[in-house]
Amino acid sequence: MKKKVLLMGASGSGKTSMRSLIFSNNPASLTARLGATIDVEQNHVRFLGDLILNLWDCGGQDAFMDSYLTTQRSTIFQHVGVLIYVFDVETNEMHKDLEYYRDCLDGLRQFSPDAAVFLLVHKMDLAHDKDATFERKKKELHEHSEKLGQPTPSVTVFGTSIYDESLYRAWSSIVHTLIPNAAVLSKHLTIFAEACSATEVILFERTTFLVIATSSSPTSPSPGAASQELEATRYERTSELIKAFKHSCSRVREEFHSLEMELPEFSAVLDEMTKNTYVLIIVHDPTIETAALKLNIRMARRKFEELQGLT
Amino acid sequence: MATSTYGATATASSPKRTTSTTSVPKGIARTKILLLGQRRSGKTSIKEVLFNALPPKQTFYLETTMRVIKHAYDTVIPLEIWDCPGNVTVETLGAPLSRFSALIFVIDIRDLYKQPISKLVEFIIAASRDNPQLLVEVFVHKAEKLQEDDKIENFRQIQERVQDSLMERECEQMPCNFHLTSVYDHSLHEAFSKVLHKLIHSLPFLEDLLNVFCANSQSPKAFLFDAASRLYVATDASPVDSATHNLCCDYLSMLNAFGPLYRSSTSSATRLRIPSVEPSPDNPSPQETKHRFYPSAAASLHPSAPGTTLTYHLITPHLALLALVPTGVYEGRRGLLEYNVVFFREGVQEICAVEQEARGG
Numbered sequence: 001m002k003k004k005v006l007l008m009g010a011s012g013s014g015k016t017s018m019r020s021l022i023f024s025n026n027p028a029s030l031t032a033r034l035g036a037t038i039d040v041e042q043n044h045v046r047f048l049g050d051l052i053l054n055l056w057d058c059g060g061q062d063a064f065m066d067s068y069l070t071t072q073r074s075t076i077f078q079h080v081g082v083l084i085y086v087f088d089v090e091t092n093e094m095h096k097d098l099e100y101y102r103d104c105l106d107g108l109r110q111f112s113p114d115a116a117v118f119l120l121v122h123k124m125d126l127a128h129d130k131d132a133t134f135e136r137k138k139k140e141l142h143e144h145s146e147k148l149g150q151p152t153p154s155v156t157v158f159g160t161s162i163y164d165e166s167l168y169r170a171w172s173s174i175v176h177t178l179i180p181n182a183a184v185l186s187k188h189l190t191i192f193a194e195a196c197s198a199t200e201v202i203l204f205e206r207t208t209f210l211v212i213a214t215s216s217s218p219t220s221p222s223p224g225a226a227s228q229e230l231e232a233t234r235y236e237r238t239s240e241l242i243k244a245f246k247h248s249c250s251r252v253r254e255e256f257h258s259l260e261m262e263l264p265e266f267s268a269v270l271d272e273m274t275k276n277t278y279v280l281i282i283v284h285d286p287t288i289e290t291a292a293l294k295l296n297i298r299m300a301r302r303k304f305e306e307l308q309g310l311t
Numbered sequence: 312m313a314t315s316t317y318g319a320t321a322t323a324s325s326p327k328r329t330t331s332t333t334s335v336p337k338g339i340a341r342t343k344i345l346l347l348g349q350r351r352s353g354k355t356s357i358k359e360v361l362f363n364a365l366p367p368k369q370t371f372y373l374e375t376t377m378r379v380i381k382h383a384y385d386t387v388i389p390l391e392i393w394d395c396p397g398n399v400t401v402e403t404l405g406a407p408l409s410r411f412s413a414l415i416f417v418i419d420i421r422d423l424y425k426q427p428i429s430k431l432v433e434f435i436i437a438a439s440r441d442n443p444q445l446l447v448e449v450f451v452h453k454a455e456k457l458q459e460d461d462k463i464e465n466f467r468q469i470q471e472r473v474q475d476s477l478m479e480r481e482c483e484q485m486p487c488n489f490h491l492t493s494v495y496d497h498s499l500h501e502a503f504s505k506v507l508h509k510l511i512h513s514l515p516f517l518e519d520l521l522n523v524f525c526a527n528s529q530s531p532k533a534f535l536f537d538a539a540s541r542l543y544v545a546t547d548a549s550p551v552d553s554a555t556h557n558l559c560c561d562y563l564s565m566l567n568a569f570g571p572l573y574r575s576s577t578s579s580a581t582r583l584r585i586p587s588v589e590p591s592p593d594n595p596s597p598q599e600t601k602h603r604f605y606p607s608a609a610a611s612l613h614p615s616a617p618g619t620t621l622t623y624h625l626i627t628p629h630l631a632l633l634a635l636v637p638t639g640v641y642e643g644r645r646g647l648l649e650y651n652v653v654f655f656r657e658g659v660q661e662i663c664a665v666e667q668e669a670r671g672g
Binding site: 249 | 576612613
């Protein structure tokens with residue numbers, strides 16, 4: 001199954017930078033070297049077994065935008081699964097941005113009325129009062145979308161920055177909408193978590209380390225309560241930390257493979273689940289050995305391959 | 312858990328551990344490091360990034376230091392870093408130079424002018440009079456601001472100018488080392504580590520322990536790191552290659568960041584064998600130390616057979632052993648490896664205890 005993802009927004013708003021971070025494992029410090037995107041750069045990312053993300057990074061200069069909306073209109077807006085529209089938080093041309101956004105929504109309504117819409121208020125690291133700025137922008141974008149006939153629940157707004165975990169949060173939630181069997185995966189992860197006496201089990205995509213699914217809070221009260229009080233940003237922070245370490249490994253021509261930790265606060269194992277996913281098991285019970293968790297991962301591997309249609 | 316049982320034997324057999332290292336008695340003799348340089352050269356940035364875990368990007372927002380700030384930091388030896396305002400002189404420092412063990416002079420790499428160098432020379436001359444043993448280290452800082460060629464050229468010019476001025480003042484007998492540093496990469500950690508090595512009198516013993524550990528564990532490289540600051544305190548005799556050092560540094564920073572991420576206040580009570588919870592000095596109960604839990608971690612760096620595993624073992628509340636170990640050894644003979652860690656830990660803890668006693672702790 002192929003899902004088309006449109007990445008649009010003004011020139012220099014950071015579309016290619018975020019793509020390079022999420023899909024090419026480049027560090028944020030190297031994004032300054034990226035040039036302007038000419039026309040559309042397409043790439044295919046094999047995400048899970050049968051899900052292929054067809055990413056259309058659309059150069060944002062006015063000439064290109066005008067051509068997307070006129071001559072290339074049907075090519076661009078056909079079969080779209082997700083539209084991601086990027087707004088630079090510090091832009092001086094918000095008015096123009098919103099006009100193009102309106103035209104893109106028109107195109108989308110004409111050719112792919114079911115597409116999901118995500119708006120990213122990007123470069124949040126430059127904003128002074130982050131929370132207030134984001135709330136103001138979010139309100140503005142929702143009001144504007146509302147006027148264009150796109151009700152608030154159908155549009156998701158995220159504040160993002162390539163310098164922190166917020167980008168992973170936004171993208172994880174974007175790909176989550178594209179994964180057809182997310183609920184099934186989540187159910188099996190919950191069973192797996194119980195088998196491991198784990199507080200939480202998280203499934204990541206292998207190359208991007210975006211969160212695909214997590215075990216839902218188990219029904220038994222004690223561990224359920226435990227996972228609720230954990231740090232709210234832990235998933236995206238984990239993605240960010242592992243990606244950064246993978247990059248460090250690649251610099252010495254090593255390839256990160258697996259990790260086990262027995263830290264004062266918890267034990268954890270991060271290992272390959274299937275050929276395109278990684279699993280992280282978090283255990284707070286001090287009597288659980290990491291070796292046992294590794295054994296469990298080995299035994300669960302077949303089932304998860306089956307779930308992804310890999311067998 | 313294997314590690315904790317071994318940890319228990321290690322602590323039980325070293326009786327000196329009952330004295331606490333976390334709650335530092337007032338009278339302890341700290342090794343003093345003087346941090347000097349012009350205004351806005353990056354002194355406070357260096358101190359904050361290393362010892363307060365400030366993200367490098369945040370250093371931009373630091374306020375100008377108006378008076379001498381003394382920052383105490385406990386690692387293998389107790390340190391006291393004196394962060395001075397830019398205009399401080401030998402006279403206004405408030406302490407004779409003889410009380411310091413090292414002087415780190417920070418020069419902004421883009422700043423080629425006479426001022427910083429003449430100030431450095433003033434301090435060196437005063438030191439040659441009051442304290443000829445004083446280590447003088449020059450950090451040519453903010454290296455990230457220049458391109459590779461300019462960087463090397465400016466670094467060379469600054470060295471030359473300092474040496475020339477010292478010659479003019481007939482003071483060339485004071486040795487002075489130069490390091491190219493930046494808070495944005497690992498160069499600052501590497502440079503500061505090298506300064507630290509010269510201040511640790513027990514360094515040869517730590518190095519010997521590391522050599523023994525490496526030989527017995529088939530490890531090609533091992534570092535003893537100060538976990539929080541990510542400075543390495545000692546390493547084995549094999550040469551340090553920057554890439555490996557950087558990887559270990561990054562590994563440590565990942566583990567440090569992971570620590571609080573999945574913290575749970577309800578379940579951490581059951582895991583309460585945390586090494587940072589030391590028995591209080593007035594009531595040292597050996598029963599408690601018996602259950603001491605030493606965190607550990609391992610990252611496998613290659614999917615197939617002859618790969619490398621990067622191990623992490625906490626040795627004291629401040630120090631961690633990071634070693635590269637062949638994955639075959641780690642997986643096949645993990646028990647023996649951990650046995651070696653216990654001996655290493657025992658040795659390091661004894662050295663720390665002796666050090667502490669000598670300093671009147």
